[in-house]
Amino acid sequence: MNDRQRSQLDSSHAVRTVFSKEAYRGLWNGIPALVLLHDRFLAKIALCNAAILIQGSDRTGVTEAKNDARAKLEAVTLEIAGLLSGYAYLTGNHDLESQTDIDPTTLRRLPDAEIDDKAQAIHDLGAALLAAPAPPAGTPAPGDAGLNAGKLDLLETRIETYNLLLGSPRAARGEKAVATQNLDTALKDIKDICERGLDKLMEAVIKTHKVWNSRVSTGKLNRWLESILAHHPPPAVAGRRLKVKYVTQAKTRPPGFVVQCSRPDAMPQSYVRYLSNSLREAFDMPGVPIRIALRTSDNPFAGRANKRK
Helix, strand or coil: CCHHHHHHHHHHHHHHHHHHCHHHHHHHCCCHHHHHHHHHHHHHHHHHHHHHHHHHCCHHHHHHHHHHHHHHHHHHHHHHHHHHHHHHHHHCCHHHHHHCCCCHHHHHCCCHHHHHHHHHHHHHHHHHHHHCCCCCCCCCCHHHHCCCHHHHHHHHHHHHHHHHHHCCHHHHHCCHHHHHHHHHHHHHHHHHHHHCCHHHHHHHHHHHHHHHCCCCCHHHHHHHHHHHHHHCCCCEECCEECCEEEEEEEECCCCEEEEEECCHHHCCHHHHHHHHHHHHHHCCCCCCCCEEEEECCCCCCCCHHHHHC
């Protein structure tokens, strides 16, 4: 591995470290697009590591690399088989359930020349599910069981890596030129992923998470409300002007606000949307939903006239 490749790989490992931090994992782990990006990123790094092993290994090193590659292939195969089995259970697909019922011990005992065929069969089952038309509304999708294209990419990479190391150590050493080419290709793919805005994407995730948890003081909210009412008061309904008294934030994740007003049931939804959009603009809350609940305070004098009668 030359200095340029080593520098690129070091940068890739730095990005992977950021992804893996617990402080950040909670931010992106629930976003399918980022989970897919993360899994594909790891698949490319795995391919780089395999190529580096082939470039520099002797007979013992290549044999150990093959055993390590097989262990990793078994682990990913079992993981995806478990996801497929879970999806089969959700949908009542007994045929799929039987095809993905793999015993770990049986998988470990398969000959070296057969393990990749089993892994490929699992990969093809998953790929067929993801390529199928979207299921009807209310029917579980493969993603509901945790299956995505990134995991299949990782399995495909594990299969490629294992097949590359499966031959004799002498043959594997003869593949050094191919390994160097594979390393260059994988590093280019990693660079493309990063240049498509990975840093900006993570910045957006962190900012959105901050907005998701943001809280605005009641004083600031009511000063904002005074300005809104001065420029655009609520409309009159049935000849009676609606009164908006004050606003306060009741919750976060996402931000939720309570607006005290007269006759909440008569407040037009168009005005509620106006308040929501104005809140978002005034307090810089892009990218998250804003909940507004209308409430009316109890009238302490209600019913007194009846009592006097």
